[in-house]
Amino acid sequence: MQLSDKRSQGHIILSHGLESGPGASKITRLAGIAEELGWTTERPDYSDLRDPEARVERLQQRCQALGADRLVLVGSSMGAYISGVVSTRLPVAGLFLLAPPVARIGAEDFEIQADHCLLVHGWDDELIPPEAVLGFASVRSLRTLMLPDNHRLSASIDEIAASFSFFLSQLARS
Numbered sequence: 001m002q003l004s005d006k007r008s009q010g011h012i013i014l015s016h017g018l019e020s021g022p023g024a025s026k027i028t029r030l031a032g033i034a035e036e037l038g039w040t041t042e043r044p045d046y047s048d049l050r051d052p053e054a055r056v057e058r059l060q061q062r063c064q065a066l067g068a069d070r071l072v073l074v075g076s077s078m079g080a081y082i083s084g085v086v087s088t089r090l091p092v093a094g095l096f097l098l099a100p101p102v103a104r105i106g107a108e109d110f111e112i113q114a115d116h117c118l119l120v121h122g123w124d125d126e127l128i129p130p131e132a133v134l135g136f137a138s139v140r141s142l143r144t145l146m147l148p149d150n151h152r153l154s155a156s157i158d159e160i161a162a163s164f165s166f167f168l169s170q171l172a173r174s
């Protein structure tokens with residue numbers, strides 16, 4: 001686990017996807033942006049766990065141990081799923097979810113809860129149909145950024161980074 005060392009805006013936990021790790025390019029880039037804006041960050045390693053509920057439990061335990069006043073959860077794919085589930089169990093100030101698997105992994109029960117939320121998804125996502133994410137967002141009136149990209153969103157990292165920076169600046173003003 002990587003943890004930055006200064007506190008001010010709040011704390012962000014960035015969770016990677018199933019086939020990724022804490023050093024993944026998107027997660028690393030977003031952590032750097034957050035730290036530049038005065039947030040502390042950490043990127044837990046879930047690569048030893050394949051079971052979604054085991055990952056949820058690890059993230060939930062970490063959040064409880066932190067006791068952070070202003071907690072933001074960021075996740076990509078499976079990381080978005082576990083961040084969303086934990087947001088219904090513990091108070092979080094914000095959720096930034098990339099390629100949220102609303103149509104997989106028992107998503108019929110998937111729910112989220114946060115004061116500020118942004119979903120980012122690819123129009124060409126080969127795993128999670130864009131229509132499922134748009135339907136999920138529509139019912140809950142969630143901000144959603146749809147990009148011309150696939151599930152990995154690797155062609156859209158600059159736009160995701162800019163959106164994340166804006167998301168955090170809005171959160172800092174609230």
